[in-house]
Amino acid sequence: MDLFLQQVLNGLTLGSIYGLVALGLTLVYGILHVPNFAHGALYMVGAYVSYITMVDFGANYWIAMIASAISVAVLAVLCERLVFNPLREAPPIHDKIAAIGIMLFLEAMVQMKFGAEFRRMPTPYTDILDVAGMTIPAQRVLIIIGAFALMAVLHLFLKKTMTGSTIVAMAQNREGAFLVGIDANRVAMMTFAISGVLAAVGATLFAPINLVYPAMGHLLIMKAFVIIILGGMGSIPGAIVGGLIIGFAEAFGGFYISTDYKDIIAFALLVLILSVKPTGLFTKGVR
Template identity: 30%
Template sequence: MFDGISIQLLMGQLLIGLINGSFYAMLSMGLAIIFGLMHVVNFAHGAQYMLGAFIAWLLLNTLGINYWGALFIAPVVVAAFGIVMERLVLKPIHHLDHLYGLLATYAVTLIIEGLIRQQYGSSGLPYSSPIPGGVNLGFMFLPWYRLWVVLFSFAMCLGTWYLIEHTRLGSYLRAANENPEIVESFGINVPRMITLTYAFGVGLAGLSGVLAAPIYQVSPSMGSSLMIVIFAVVVIGGMGSIMGAILTGYLLGVVEGLTKVFYPEAANLVIFVIMILALILRPQGLFSKKEGA
């Protein structure tokens, strides 16, 4: 196809890009939902993603609950952790500058990572694929589990977008993003909505962690290394823009994958180069409707 580049390499990296993009999309979507309503830059998102993966590993290795059980249980446990965290940490400081929320969630990240590292060590823990095998497409081998991750995360992103953009519950959420006081004056329990929204966003991170467990090593730092990219995705897509976060997540995953094919040296940098360009040329984000930053 291209000089010196095989179709196997190209398609393989495209698949990896799509898989990474799936995680970018799901995580940045949760981050965007939380930021939109609470104006909190949830630095703990990576730790909550890691918690999801760890809970899946613990469920399997201590209670014998398999992946499919973990796919339901782990996000609920992480969401419950989110509710406690919102009540104890975020609610008392919600009237302060956004920077305090970022610092508080960063502190929570360090605490969670530290505790997990102390208990389970730094090295990755293996989690076997619940759907072994795959299909040979002729030009590449497609593992079933990876296909499942791409399709499932796409369905989750689409479902969440639909919930927010096309349902009554979503209209409450969008209205509260703009003016929470007025929405509350309509008789809607906005404080509870904030708690549940945070729990939902955090639950999405936990769900992503379960999806990631069979692909990546389950380790205390698996979230923090991803978070830098996730923040870049949210900045490029537009803080608070749900569809922006989803599209940018997939797009950047694919761009990153393709860069590995055409110019591997830049693969780790390309997202941040795009972020700087986006900040200079369109600071409000590629998909934000707002004019200016």
């Protein structure tokens, strides 16, 4: 039972990070219909900004997280303004090619500046908690609480604020949103900024128990796309539930089957669930 509960903790840790990253991805897709393949690179940049802020400048962990969130939000908005906005009327394939180009450019710049070696970001939360026989690192508890708190804040922002309502309206009916005078440019910039904040916070939370390196976003963005397809393209509840499903599947699959197959489980689940429910677990649209 202790081992089972330990895997529940591992699944929650992975699922909360996957959910955060997938949330940013699904927001952009649900509103702008842009499959932002560069989102994994934004996650990677967020991890590097936090690492540099803590290690090179000696800043506090939370200061590093704020610096990372602001930096990546600005970078995401620049990507929208300089790359995706001019391609708004272009064929859809152009957005995909541009996103891949941004991803390769950011990875090349980071590797040129910092090299390809693996780094580990320090954390002030090194305590090990013993709860009911389970060994729980404090950083994992922080990841779970922080990720779900941010999801709750995003939910309240979308439901309770005027700006959030315009984002939801844009996602549900773009033509209707234009007719009532919603500024598409403002909504697009806000959406990319939020997606950047989610990626940066997720990276800062996860980096102390993972490694920081230029290609760290590759596998994560592939799993994030699996999650948003699994949950229903453009669905916020689908991104959260899908992230938890993949997180638990990897944790239990890696423990009870083999860690060699851990990263394949997400794609096997995608095939299995879509063969039963081709539209994903949730209907399309931000809710």
